[in-house]
Amino acid sequence: MQRTAEQIEKDLLRPIFRSSPRYWIAVGISSSLVLAGVYAFGYQLYNGIGVWGINSPVFWALDITNFVFWIGISHAGTLISAILRLCNATWRRPVTRCAEAITVFSIIIGGLVPLCHIGRPWLAYWMIPYPNQRCIWPNFRSPLAWDFFAISTYLTGSTTFLYLPTIPDFAAIRDASKGLRKRIYSMLALGWQGTPRQWQRLEIAMHIMAIAIVPVAVSVHTIVSWDFSMTLVPMWHSSIFGPYFVIGAIFSGIAALILAMALLRRFLHLEEYLKPVHFNNLGKLLLTMSLLWFYFTFAERLTTWYGNTPAEMTVFWETINQHFAPMFWIMVLCNFVIPLPLLAIKKLRTIIGTAIASGAIVVGMWIERFLIIVPSLDHKFLSYSQGSYRPTWVEDTLMAASFGMMALLYLLFAKFVPMISIWEMKVGLQPHGGGIVTTEVPGAKRHGLVLEGPLPTDVEE
Amino acid sequence: MKVLYGLYSDPETAQVAVNALNEAASELKFDPRQIVIVSGEPHEGYEFADSHLTSLPYRWAVLGGAIGALSGFLLTTLSQRAYPIVTGGMPITPPWTNGIIIYELTMLGAILMTLIVLLCGARLPNFKGVITDPEIWMGKILVGVIDPPKDSPSELEKCLLEAGATEVKQLNSTSR
Amino acid sequence: MPHKWAMVVDLDRCTGCEACVVACHAENNIPTVGEDQAARGRAMHWIRVERYWEGDFPNPRVRFQPVLCQQCDDAPCEPVCPTYASYHTSEGLNQQAYNRCIGTRFCANACPYNVRVFNFFDPKWDKPLHLQLNPDVSLRSVGIMEKCNFCAQRIKSAEIQAEAETREMKDGEFTTACAQSCASEALVFGDLNDPQSKVSRLASSNRSTKLLGELGTKPNVTYLQRGT
Numbered sequence: 034m035q036r037t038a039e040q041i042e043k044d045l046l047r048p049i050f051r052s053s054p055r056y057w058i059a060v061g062i063s064s065s066l067v068l069a070g071v072y073a074f075g076y077q078l079y080n081g082i083g084v085w086g087i088n089s090p091v092f093w094a095l096d097i098t099n100f101v102f103w104i105g106i107s108h109a110g111t112l113i114s115a116i117l118r119l120c121n122a123t124w125r126r127p128v129t130r131c132a133e134a135i136t137v138f139s140i141i142i143g144g145l146v147p148l149c150h151i152g153r154p155w156l157a158y159w160m161i162p163y164p165n166q167r168c169i170w171p172n173f174r175s176p177l178a179w180d181f182f183a184i185s186t187y188l189t190g191s192t193t194f195l196y197l198p199t200i201p202d203f204a205a206i207r208d209a210s211k212g213l214r215k216r217i218y219s220m221l222a223l224g225w226q227g228t229p230r231q232w233q234r235l236e237i238a239m240h241i242m243a244i245a246i247v248p249v250a251v252s253v254h255t256i257v258s259w260d261f262s263m264t265l266v267p268m269w270h271s272s273i274f275g276p277y278f279v280i281g282a283i284f285s286g287i288a289a290l291i292l293a294m295a296l297l298r299r300f301l302h303l304e305e306y307l308k309p310v311h312f313n314n315l316g317k318l319l320l321t322m323s324l325l326w327f328y329f330t331f332a333e334r335l336t337t338w339y340g341n342t343p344a345e346m347t348v349f350w351e352t353i354n355q356h357f358a359p360m361f362w363i364m365v366l367c368n369f370v371i372p373l374p375l376l377a378i379k380k381l382r383t384i385i386g387t388a389i390a391s392g393a394i395v396v397g398m399w400i401e402r403f404l405i406i407v408p409s410l411d412h413k414f415l416s417y418s419q420g421s422y423r424p425t426w427v428e429d430t431l432m433a434a435s436f437g438m439m440a441l442l443y444l445l446f447a448k449f450v451p452m453i454s455i456w457e458m459k460v461g462l463q464p465h466g467g468g469i470v471t472t473e474v475p476g477a478k479r480h481g482l483v484l485e486g487p488l489p490t491d492v493e494e
Numbered sequence: 495m496k497v498l499y500g501l502y503s504d505p506e507t508a509q510v511a512v513n514a515l516n517e518a519a520s521e522l523k524f525d526p527r528q529i530v531i532v533s534g535e536p537h538e539g540y541e542f543a544d545s546h547l548t549s550l551p552y553r554w555a556v557l558g559g560a561i562g563a564l565s566g567f568l569l570t571t572l573s574q575r576a577y578p579i580v581t582g583g584m585p586i587t588p589p590w591t592n593g594i595i596i597y598e599l600t601m602l603g604a605i606l607m608t609l610i611v612l613l614c615g616a617r618l619p620n621f622k623g624v625i626t627d628p629e630i631w632m633g634k635i636l637v638g639v640i641d642p643p644k645d646s647p648s649e650l651e652k653c654l655l656e657a658g659a660t661e662v663k664q665l666n667s668t669s670r
Numbered sequence: 671m672p673h674k675w676a677m678v679v680d681l682d683r684c685t686g687c688e689a690c691v692v693a694c695h696a697e698n699n700i701p702t703v704g705e706d707q708a709a710r711g712r713a714m715h716w717i718r719v720e721r722y723w724e725g726d727f728p729n730p731r732v733r734f735q736p737v738l739c740q741q742c743d744d745a746p747c748e749p750v751c752p753t754y755a756s757y758h759t760s761e762g763l764n765q766q767a768y769n770r771c772i773g774t775r776f777c778a779n780a781c782p783y784n785v786r787v788f789n790f791f792d793p794k795w796d797k798p799l800h801l802q803l804n805p806d807v808s809l810r811s812v813g814i815m816e817k818c819n820f821c822a823q824r825i826k827s828a829e830i831q832a833e834a835e836t837r838e839m840k841d842g843e844f845t846t847a848c849a850q851s852c853a854s855e856a857l858v859f860g861d862l863n864d865p866q867s868k869v870s871r872l873a874s875s876n877r878s879t880k881l882l883g884e885l886g887t888k889p890n891v892t893y894l895q896r897g898t
Contacts, residue, residue, distance in 0.1 A: 090779075092775035147774075157772060162573070169753065170577065186605070264780040455631075456534060579754050584749050
């Protein structure tokens with residue numbers, strides 16, 4: 034069904050002006066999780082980080098698992114928005130903003146984790162190279178210093194990438210509201226009008242940002258992986274970590290995006306916009322990532338097993354058939370065995386099918402991060418000083434709070450910003466889809482613009 | 495500022511209106527630069543929309559990246575040389591690890607420069623007042639004249655209507 | 671000639687008495703964490719005596735191996751610290767600057783020997799044991815990583831003394847707390863750059879090995895293997 038611009042405007046602005054009671058209940062639940070996390074963090078600050086389950090030699094556990102997990106989820110927006118934008122794939126239009134929102138919020142949460150996990154969090158600002166008279170300065174040879182720069186750059190880039198295309202939508206809300214709401218959205222819209230000059234500049238800026246954000250995203254998760262591979266710890270010191278983590282991040286990111294889209298479609302009544310074709314296409318991407326994940330996991334394990342060095346084999350067997358074996362095989366089930374049929378068989382690659390696969394993948398990827406960190410730290414070289422790990426309520430609460438924070442930020446975002454980019458949907462309505470014009474009107478020239486491909490309504494569902 | 499404008503339902507008629515206004519500019523005594531076009535979405539492929547095509551922002555982005563790279567290099571190398579602390583037998587200024595910081599600052603420089611160039615190029619934030627109409631968000635295109643000449647408003651109106659405006663309106667003061 | 675501090679551990683002589691552990695605790699103001707925390711793997715021993723059992727009944731044998739910070743030349747724990755808290759001195763020591771440590775615990779993960787200990791809580795000494803604290807060594811608070819630094823306070827104090835008396839330092843003039851307390855003289859500390867020192871002579875023995883030497887950390891603690 035072809036929609037008009039007016040209809041798009043009404044449908045996508047509706048959640049801004051009206052919310053159901055279910056929405057407020059969801060906000061309430063996620064806020065309580067966040068508050069519980071604040072309490073747990075306060076408890077940790079007061080008593081010392083010993084209230085966690087970490088010990089010698091497992092100095093990193095749930096904290097860094099969550100850090101890598103959330104930074105991994107953040108690769109959703111980058112892939113969808115930037116790469117599909119560069120490839121002129123028009124089906125991405127309804128999906129870009131919810132993907133970019135996931136990216137920004139998960140970077141924020143992932144960036145907060147290192148601040149909370151260090152022994153003296155009140156000194157975290159020493160990572161910033163600021164002039165001072167105490168000779169405090171970051172060590173640029175440390176992977177954690179690289180982390181700081183990478184995540185800051187990625188956060189700046191993603192926030193810019195999210196904010197720029199919302200400017201015209203803020204202007205639309207500004208023009209549709211009154212009073213305080215109008216004033217707030219006027220500020221957010223920066224006085225946007227919609228003159229041709231502004232549109233041109235905005236589109237060029239988006240294009241540059243799309244080109245710039247992809248290398249940044251690749252570098253961010255590579256640098257996060259180098260937190261591990263730059264050490265001599267058995268099964269960490271591997272050159273595969275860089276690409277492995279990037280693939281894993283894109284994998285978990287797309288899964289998170291599909292879950293978010295399924296929920297948005299249901300609760301914001303966006304059935305006309307987030308259609309089965311979107312889930313189908315994302316499902317195909319997810320399938321590719323699942324196969325790639327399996328390839329990397331297999332390659333890493335095979336090389337370890339074949340090499341048969343004692344220290345690495347200790348860790349290897351821990352995950353395959355000893356203490357961590359249940360987690361390992363659940364991970365394989367969640368990341369590969371369950372998603373493969375759901376995503377490969379066209380009949381099963383529906384909204385529900387991809388959503389189930391995505392839920393399994395999010396769980397499986399969290400387990401994967403945990404299994405990279407804890408078994409290796411448990412079993413380093415000297416067998417006398419090997420140990421074990423069990424999380425405490427503080428770590429569990431902080432982890433639950435991170436999920437609550439993600440939900441809360443996303444819910445607030447859905448309330449104040451249209452979840453689907455209104456102006457980009459309208460461009461999709463144009464007869465040429467933003468491409469070549471054939472008309473006799475003087476001044477309407479044929480430009481060498483690329484035809485962007487079939488509109489979503491033309492693609493088989 | 496005052497604006498007299500017509501609303502057009504598609505880009506073709508908007509282009510006709512822009513052409514007509516350009517022709518009538520000298521006759522009705524206003525500067526072609528007073529013509530304003532506002533829409534709720536970009537319309538590529540039409541002269542009124544594409545007159546601002548430019549490749550300058552790309553060059554600015556590269557410059558921003560170069561500035562970022564230089565500042566990354568200076569930050570790492572100069573501070574490491576100023577306080578040489580040995581760690582792990584590594585050189586004091588290892589190019590590989592400094593390169594990572596330089597790379598991130600390059601990308602940050604390009605991103606920030608793109609943002610600044612956008613804000614300057616699109617004249618944002620706009621403090622002068624916003625010319626807008628609720629209809630543009632429903633797909634209409636606004637083509638009009640800012641501060642129309644006082645002695646010929648009805649002729650201007652006729653010109654706009656003849657080009658195919660669905661309605662002609664006057665905006666007496668712009669909101670912020 | 672700058673000093674290069676090193677240690678030799680003679681595994682033939684070590685009886686596993688752990689006097690070195692106690693002496694280190696006393697000298698360096700290391701807290702005891704309590705039974706509960708020790709059971710959770712958070713004991714704070716800058717030097718520990720590892721016990722390895724070989725063989726079965728009726729001939730089980732025990733190997734004792736004191737493990738302390740190896741003061742590696744190419745220490746993997748140093749480059750990973752984001753605030754330069756872990757760094758290398760000109761005398762070959764791997765130093766920990768407590769004030770700079772923000773507690774990321776990256777260095778402890780990077781250390782292959784697991785010799786770094788972390789203050790998970792604020793250390794406490796029950797009265798009157800707080801009177802026993804060594805005034806030459808600063809107290810660390812929660813969130814700070816620490817480890818053996820070859821009793822840097824004793825090194826410094828001996829250096830100051832030698833400079834005040836305008837003479838060179840003599841081998842054996844001072845030693846670390848662990849080496850001082852070792853009844854069987856299994857631990858020997860000294861200057862590797864002094865060819866006449868006991869450490870230099872022992873380190874060149876044909877029994878000398880390095881712990882995890884194949885990793886390339888270039889440790890400065892030499893282990894003399896058991897003859898039997």
